[in-house]
Amino acid sequence: xxxxxxxxxxxxxxxxxxxxxxxxxxxxxxxxxxxxxxxxxxxxxxxxxxxxxxxxxxxxxxxxxxxxxxxxxxxxxxxxxxxxxxxxxxxxxxxxxxxxxxxxxxxxxxxxxxxxxxxxxxxxxxxxxxxxxxxxxxxxxxxxxxxxxxxxxxxxxxxxxxxxxxxxxxxxxxxxxxxxxxxxxxxxxxxxxxxxxxxxxxxxxxxxxxxxxxxxxxxxxxxxxxxxxxxxxxxxxxxxxxxxxxxxxxxxxxxxxxxxxxxxxxxxxxxxxxxxxxxxxxxxxxx
Numbered sequence: 001x002x003x004x005x006x007x008x009x010x011x012x013x014x015x016x017x018x019x020x021x022x023x024x025x026x027x028x029x030x031x032x033x034x035x036x037x038x039x040x041x042x043x044x045x046x047x048x049x050x051x052x053x054x055x056x057x058x059x060x061x062x063x064x065x066x067x068x069x070x071x072x073x074x075x076x077x078x079x080x081x082x083x084x085x086x087x088x089x090x091x092x093x094x095x096x097x098x099x100x101x102x103x104x105x106x107x108x109x110x111x112x113x114x115x116x117x118x119x120x121x122x123x124x125x126x127x128x129x130x131x132x133x134x135x136x137x138x139x140x141x142x143x144x145x146x147x148x149x150x151x152x153x154x155x156x157x158x159x160x161x162x163x164x165x166x167x168x169x170x171x172x173x174x175x176x177x178x179x180x181x182x183x184x185x186x187x188x189x190x191x192x193x194x195x196x197x198x199x200x201x202x203x204x205x206x207x208x209x210x211x212x213x214x215x216x217x218x219x220x221x222x223x224x225x226x227x228x229x230x231x232x233x234x235x236x237x238x239x240x241x242x243x244x245x246x247x248x249x250x251x252x253x254x255x256x257x258x259x260x261x262x263x264x265x266x267x268x269x270x271x272x273x274x275x276x277x278x279x280x281x282x283x284x285x286x287x
Contacts, residue, residue, distance in 0.1 A: 070103060077095050088118045092113060099131060104139055105135070108142060111131035131143075142235055180236045183234075190205040245266050261285055262286050
């Protein structure tokens with residue numbers, strides 16, 4: 001109805017010569033909704049991403065972003081950052097605006113850019129931590145994990161400080177990897193085994209009481225439709241006794257598909273006979 005009303009107004013006002021001379025025609029055109037509905041553009045953007053057609057997705061996401069669809073802006077920046085190597089300064093600008101508007105995932109992604117640094121963007125841990133804190137305040141659990149990592153107190157200096165030419169190696173005290181390092185290695189080894197279709201090895205990463213439920217057949221099915229995994233993030237969120245929770249984000253490609261998918265989830269792992277094993281691997285697709 002708004003569009004019909006606006007067109008009628010154009011017809012009426014066009015009888016006035018000054019209507020076109022004073023630029024009023026251009027002003028009226030701005031209030032007439034022309035083109036696709038913003039929500040339809042957003043859905044079209046998601047559809048192209050799911051098909052792996054990132055250049056088409058970028059064009060549609062950019063249009064939806066200009067129509068104030070914030071999740072489309074996030075996808076636009078993500079595509080430019082991860083898939084087509086767009087202008088990183090524009091990516092930072094989009095993430096910064098979304099973060100200021102209260103979009104926690106944008107704050108988290110912006111923190112990652114400053115933490116690692118990019119061509120044209122200097123590494124800045126203070127800016128990274130500031131954005132991680134903002135993301136944590138907005139309910140993004142991986143951002144909270146990053147904040148904890150940077151705010152841990154520095155270890156006390158060692159009692160023995162060797163001279164410069166010495167290499168100090170304590171005797172009788174074998175090196176033990178931390179639980180966090182062992183859990184990260186578990187996640188990476190499991191994905192590598194599935195990618196290489198080494199089913200028996202992948203099954204061995206589960207705790208004993210879970211193996212009958214998982215089964216060789218189920219893991220074989222998972223391996224057959226997975227072409228590759230790229231682990232983007234592994235963060236140990238908590239360790240309580242023999243159980244731990246781990247945030248995992250992976251990018252994967254299915255064998256029969258041209259598209260990549262990004263999945264995240266909080267896994268549960270359990271220490272069994274002094275080895276960390278998988279209990280649950282829930283996940284949700286985020287892109």
